[in-house]
Amino acid sequence: xxxxxxxxxxxxxxxxxxxxxxxxxxxxxxxxxxxxxxxxxxxxxxxxxxxxxxxxxxxxxxxxxxxxxxxxxxxxxxxxxxxxxxxxxxxxxxxxxxxxxxxxxxxxxxxxxxxxxxxxxxxxxxxxxxxxxxxxxxxxxxxxxxxxxxxxxxxxxxxxxxxxxxxxxxxxxxxxxxxxxxxxxxxxxxxxxxxxxxxxxxxxxxxxxxxxxxxxxxxxxxxxxxxxxxxxxxxx
Amino acid sequence: xxxxxxxxxxxxxxxxxxxxxxxxxxxxxxxxxxxxxxxxxxxxxxxxxxxxxxxxxxxxxxxxxxxxxxxxxxxxxxxxxxxxxxxxxxxxxxxxxxxxxxxxxxxxxx
Numbered sequence: 001x002x003x004x005x006x007x008x009x010x011x012x013x014x015x016x017x018x019x020x021x022x023x024x025x026x027x028x029x030x031x032x033x034x035x036x037x038x039x040x041x042x043x044x045x046x047x048x049x050x051x052x053x054x055x056x057x058x059x060x061x062x063x064x065x066x067x068x069x070x071x072x073x074x075x076x077x078x079x080x081x082x083x084x085x086x087x088x089x090x091x092x093x094x095x096x097x098x099x100x101x102x103x104x105x106x107x108x109x110x111x112x113x114x115x116x117x118x119x120x121x122x123x124x125x126x127x128x129x130x131x132x133x134x135x136x137x138x139x140x141x142x143x144x145x146x147x148x149x150x151x152x153x154x155x156x157x158x159x160x161x162x163x164x165x166x167x168x169x170x171x172x173x174x175x176x177x178x179x180x181x182x183x184x185x186x187x188x189x190x191x192x193x194x195x196x197x198x199x200x201x202x203x204x205x206x207x208x209x210x211x212x213x214x215x216x217x218x219x220x221x222x223x224x225x226x227x228x229x230x231x232x233x234x235x236x
Numbered sequence: 237x238x239x240x241x242x243x244x245x246x247x248x249x250x251x252x253x254x255x256x257x258x259x260x261x262x263x264x265x266x267x268x269x270x271x272x273x274x275x276x277x278x279x280x281x282x283x284x285x286x287x288x289x290x291x292x293x294x295x296x297x298x299x300x301x302x303x304x305x306x307x308x309x310x311x312x313x314x315x316x317x318x319x320x321x322x323x324x325x326x327x328x329x330x331x332x333x334x335x336x337x338x339x340x341x342x343x344x345x346x
Contacts, residue, residue, distance in 0.1 A: 087329070087330075090329075090330050108344065109334065109337055109338065109344070110334060112337055112343075112344040113330065113333040113334040113337045114330055114333065116337075116343070116344065117333035117334075117336050117337050117343060118330060118333040120343075121329070121332070121333060121336065122329075134342065139342065141341045141342040142342045145342070153339070153340045153343065154336075
């Protein structure tokens with residue numbers, strides 16, 4: 001069963017309401033900040049609480065502009081940001097075996113697993129819940145994202161992890177309207193046509209008529225192969 | 237205890253890559269000997285044994301393991317949890333992370 005199928009009944013709340021619920025329900029809850037337009041979550045959260053926890057995954061491959069932006073956000077809001085890193089041994093092993101750009105040949109999954117998922121999982125063991133900037137309009141794999149959900153990916157036998165996606169129902173346009181209306185700082189890469197910002201080798205700018213997902217892992221298929229069990233009837 | 241391993245055949249007739257990977261891990265670890273039955277879920281054939289079992293148990297992903305013990309039936313769709321909880325084995329965190337991403341593809345987009 002997929003965690004994203006476990007949507008709670010609480011839908012169509014404002015992002016601020018979702019954040020309030022997260023802060024009310026959990027002491028150990030942290031905002032995941034990617035250094036992109038999800039900065040709006042930090043802006044909203046700072047208006048709701050004096051003590052928010054924010055973390056950022058430093059894969060080691062981010063753009064210089066993203067590092068500068070993370071620092072700017074830290075200063076602008078006067079907050080601590082936990083920058084978390086991959087296991088050095090895991091990265092070294094991957095690079096030694098396959099080089100620094102194996103994702104162009106073999107796909108990005110292995111590199112993302114080591115540089116993002118492994119450290120994220122370790123960090124979340126200390127948390128009861130996390131908050132992300134995931135939106136349904138970001139990619140086909142996010143079309144079911146709920147505002148609140150049980151996150152079975154990071155749950156254990158002892159603890160059910162909760163995941164809050166306050167922006168799930170928002171469009172990219174709504175996020176940018178909020179940024180403009182509230183003078184929220186943003187990553188300068190957006191001014192150069194980057195609509196989605198990830199690691200430098202795996203991110204590129206997109207044309208206005210392209211979906212933002214096309215700016216990531218463009219050498220791979222738009223949708224990943226799936227592990228579903230659906231009967232497929234072939235035409236004779 | 238009876239353990240059933242269900243692996244998928246894709247519409248093009250090839251094995252599902254993740255199923256093949258899991259089977260490879262089972263063989264490398266020697267745990268394949270602890271599997272009592274292997275069933276094929278052929279997505280082109282709803283009557284294939286694996287598809288029928290998936291339907292009976294309402295399982296929507298492959299590969300998966302069915303563990304029957306003391307009258308209880310438990311389904312595992314996450315390999316490393318199966319290895320840890322049923323076989324008492326160990327997996328490394330890198331492998332676990334890779335499986336998490338495979339099963340939750342939206343996680344790469346953070």
